[in-house]
Amino acid sequence: MTEKIDARPGADEPTDLPPPIISPDSVPDSMWRIRWALFRRSFAHNWKLFRANRVGLVGLAIIGFFALLAIAPTVLFATGIWNSAVYDPVVGLEPNPPVKVMTVVNEITDPETQIDFRHVLLDNRIPNNIQVGEQVEIPQQPAPPDRRHWLGTDPLGRDVLSQLMHGARAAFFLGILAAVVTVIIATTVGSISAYFGGALDSFFMRLADLLIMIPFLAILIVIGAIFEFKLWHLAVVIGLLSGFGGVAIVLKSQALAVKVKPFVDAARVAGGSNAHIIFTHIVPNVMPLSFLYMMFTVTSAIQGEAALSFLGLLNVRISWGLMIQLANTQGYLLQGLRYWWLLFPAGLAVTLISAAFFLVGRAMDEVVNPRLRKR
Amino acid sequence: MTEPLVKVDRLTKLFPVSRGMFRRPVDFIHAVDGVSFEIAPGESLGLVGESGCGKTTTGRLLVKLMEATSGQILMHDDGSMIDVAHIGSDDLRRFRRRVQMIFQDPYESMNPRRTVFDTVSEPLAVQNIGSLREREDRVAQMLQLVGLTPPNTFLFRYPHELSGGQRQRVAIARALVLDPSFVVADEPTSMLDVSIRISIMELMLELADAFDVSYLYITHDLAVARYMCDRIAVMYLGKIVELGDTEEVLSNPLHPYTRALLSAVPVPDPTYRKPPVEIKGGITKAINPPTECRFIERCPWATDVCHSTEHPPLEDKGGGHFVACHLVEKGAG
Numbered sequence: 208m209t210e211k212i213d214a215r216p217g218a219d220e221p222t223d224l225p226p227p228i229i230s231p232d233s234v235p236d237s238m239w240r241i242r243w244a245l246f247r248r249s250f251a252h253n254w255k256l257f258r259a260n261r262v263g264l265v266g267l268a269i270i271g272f273f274a275l276l277a278i279a280p281t282v283l284f285a286t287g288i289w290n291s292a293v294y295d296p297v298v299g300l301e302p303n304p305p306v307k308v309m310t311v312v313n314e315i316t317d318p319e320t321q322i323d324f325r326h327v328l329l330d331n332r333i334p335n336n337i338q339v340g341e342q343v344e345i346p347q348q349p350a351p352p353d354r355r356h357w358l359g360t361d362p363l364g365r366d367v368l369s370q371l372m373h374g375a376r377a378a379f380f381l382g383i384l385a386a387v388v389t390v391i392i393a394t395t396v397g398s399i400s401a402y403f404g405g406a407l408d409s410f411f412m413r414l415a416d417l418l419i420m421i422p423f424l425a426i427l428i429v430i431g432a433i434f435e436f437k438l439w440h441l442a443v444v445i446g447l448l449s450g451f452g453g454v455a456i457v458l459k460s461q462a463l464a465v466k467v468k469p470f471v472d473a474a475r476v477a478g479g480s481n482a483h484i485i486f487t488h489i490v491p492n493v494m495p496l497s498f499l500y501m502m503f504t505v506t507s508a509i510q511g512e513a514a515l516s517f518l519g520l521l522n523v524r525i526s527w528g529l530m531i532q533l534a535n536t537q538g539y540l541l542q543g544l545r546y547w548w549l550l551f552p553a554g555l556a557v558t559l560i561s562a563a564f565f566l567v568g569r570a571m572d573e574v575v576n577p578r579l580r581k582r
Numbered sequence: 583m584t585e586p587l588v589k590v591d592r593l594t595k596l597f598p599v600s601r602g603m604f605r606r607p608v609d610f611i612h613a614v615d616g617v618s619f620e621i622a623p624g625e626s627l628g629l630v631g632e633s634g635c636g637k638t639t640t641g642r643l644l645v646k647l648m649e650a651t652s653g654q655i656l657m658h659d660d661g662s663m664i665d666v667a668h669i670g671s672d673d674l675r676r677f678r679r680r681v682q683m684i685f686q687d688p689y690e691s692m693n694p695r696r697t698v699f700d701t702v703s704e705p706l707a708v709q710n711i712g713s714l715r716e717r718e719d720r721v722a723q724m725l726q727l728v729g730l731t732p733p734n735t736f737l738f739r740y741p742h743e744l745s746g747g748q749r750q751r752v753a754i755a756r757a758l759v760l761d762p763s764f765v766v767a768d769e770p771t772s773m774l775d776v777s778i779r780i781s782i783m784e785l786m787l788e789l790a791d792a793f794d795v796s797y798l799y800i801t802h803d804l805a806v807a808r809y810m811c812d813r814i815a816v817m818y819l820g821k822i823v824e825l826g827d828t829e830e831v832l833s834n835p836l837h838p839y840t841r842a843l844l845s846a847v848p849v850p851d852p853t854y855r856k857p858p859v860e861i862k863g864g865i866t867k868a869i870n871p872p873t874e875c876r877f878i879e880r881c882p883w884a885t886d887v888c889h890s891t892e893h894p895p896l897e898d899k900g901g902g903h904f905v906a907c908h909l910v911e912k913g914a915g
Binding site: 488 | 642678681682685686687694705709738753
């Protein structure tokens with residue numbers, strides 16, 4: 208047949224098309240290659256949009272920095288730069304801490320009440336039979352930063368930098384697991400309740416209302432008080448709470464907007480099943496928003512973890528919250544800036560990584576939602 | 583007379599309006615109210631009417647995107663007529679191959695995250711027809727037919743990379759890829775630029791011959807209907823008020839509503855003065871409408887007969903020209 212051409216040549220042509228991805232002859236073998244090329248092209252396009260946003264790049268840089276921190280201990284222990292007896296975040300001990308020489312002025316009848324134990328390691332370095340006038344070397348723990356411990360040591364003589372690095376690991380593990388659980392649940396629940404509506408929709412939405420109503424931290428404290436709470440338990444609980452909660456409502460509203468699009472009708476007219484329509488049309492169009500909420504969930508998960516650890520309700524080996532809790536229970540928290548290395552590294556880390564994921568989320572928001580873009 | 587391809591008998595769709603406590607449906611919008619017509623194989627029927635008169639609902643009922651409240655839709659299939667309303671799930675899948683739809687909005691009728699190949703091959707994929715290789719060949723062939731050439735430059739394009747006209751061509755390719763015998767076209771050109779409209783319409787006519795497909799062509803544009811359709815049905819508030827051969831209806835309109843529609847068509851002559859509009863203001867409500875003639879509140883000629891009797895039946899007034907009006911004499915057609 209003859210080719211149809213519009214009255215004015217080029218009137219029907221959109222401008223600045225990217226070069227076409229042309230399918231070669233051997234189609235089934237190269238299909239995945241075409242998909243990969245398409246994916247790369249759309250990724251490059253989205254990256255260009257993301258890159259235009261300074262804030263998102265800052266967030267990404269911070270996340271990258273913490274990712275390096277999380278990987279660092281593996282490298283440091285493997286290369287032998289760090290000796291695990293000294294630098295282990297939990298059972299490590301600095302054998303030669305800085306000492307303070309003190310002279311005994313009164314007879315010590317009961318060393319446990321006479322010596323400022325804040326400055327004394329809990330070992331037997333002070334002999335029981337010490338006399339007036341003798342000098343004792345009292346190890347200084349927590350010690351301020353020095354060449355061996357860049358961020359000093361904690362009250363138990365453990366390296367703070369090592370703890371910070373292992374804490375970053377815990378934070379990434381927790382945040383990402385919680386976010387993945389959230390998004391899988393919320394996308395499924397949102398799409399299904401938007402598509403089917405009716406009683407199913409009512410059930411999930413009332414459940415979501417209920418979960419939004421319950422204060423987040425309060426329920427975590429209650430669960431933490433009743434059950435032994437490991438890190439991945441916390442991740443799953445946070446994932447369930449936000450996945451069935453607020454995020455499900457947001458994703459459902461997006462799915463509702465997709466559901467009424469004519470391409471969904473077209474799929475149904477073609478004979479597509481409900482599952483086909485949900486998973487090839489609705490879910491892929493909800494996914495960008497899902498990724499956005501993934502970022503925000505990471506933030507709330509890390510903050511929840513810090514709060515729970517600070518309250519001592521989490522059975523975790525080491526985390527940023529636990530570092531602050533130790534400083535608090537040992538009485539160093541309210542001493543102003545004197546013991547800054549016990550508080551600031553962990554506190555800043557929680558703040559920075561939360562902010563970073565939030566910033567990345569905001570920048571992604573602009574990629575996902577073209578109306579927010581500056582022109 | 584040959585067996586009709588589609589036979590619609592007293593098709594009715596009521597939308598419940600929930601009010602008050604417990605959301606009991608107390609009122610009904612009569613979107614489609616007792617509509618009957620037939621479409622012969624290879625014939626195109628135009629469904630014309632103003633916004634909200636039930637044209638689109640009729641189309642959606644025919645492709646079973648909605649369930650009819652009452653009435654019958656019979657579709658010719660392998661020598662027998664199957665009842666679309668009481669179709670089993672296995673038969674439904676087969677029915678989907680025979681009946682397709684082209685949507686109004688080319689910008690919304692393609693999934694923005696799927697390529698042209700995905701969109702056009704979707705009916706083949708959900709119907710489990712052919713291998714991936716065969717589908718690819720078939721899609722390329724369809725793109726060639728709808729004028730997207732060379733096909734392999736369009737196969738892996740996303741909708742946002744195409745113009746409105748190109749997208750509508752893709753939508754036509756998708757509708758015809760299963761080789762259906764009946765296609766509901768819901769104002770496929772109304773959202774296109776005027777310069778592109780004619781080429782899309784020509785394409786649809788050409789493909790109707792090539793694929794031996796009948797259209798139910800829904801439009802509010804009489805000129806489009808005249809170009810596309812063999813017969814034309816004028817709808818007003820859920821009822822068909824006039825039905826007949828396109829030229830006959832347009833040159834000899836018998837129902838006052840059709841006359842009003844035709845008088846609203848602009849005339850390309852600056853010295854032409856429009857005759858005063860013959861219809862009156864008020865529109866009968868579609869929610870629980872009264873039983874007398876639907877057009878009564880706008881009809882300038884309404885008489886006592888119109889007020890005292892029910893809505894007039896669609897009667898053959900001569901030569902296959904059906905009109906639903908008490909005042910039109912038999913033999914006027």
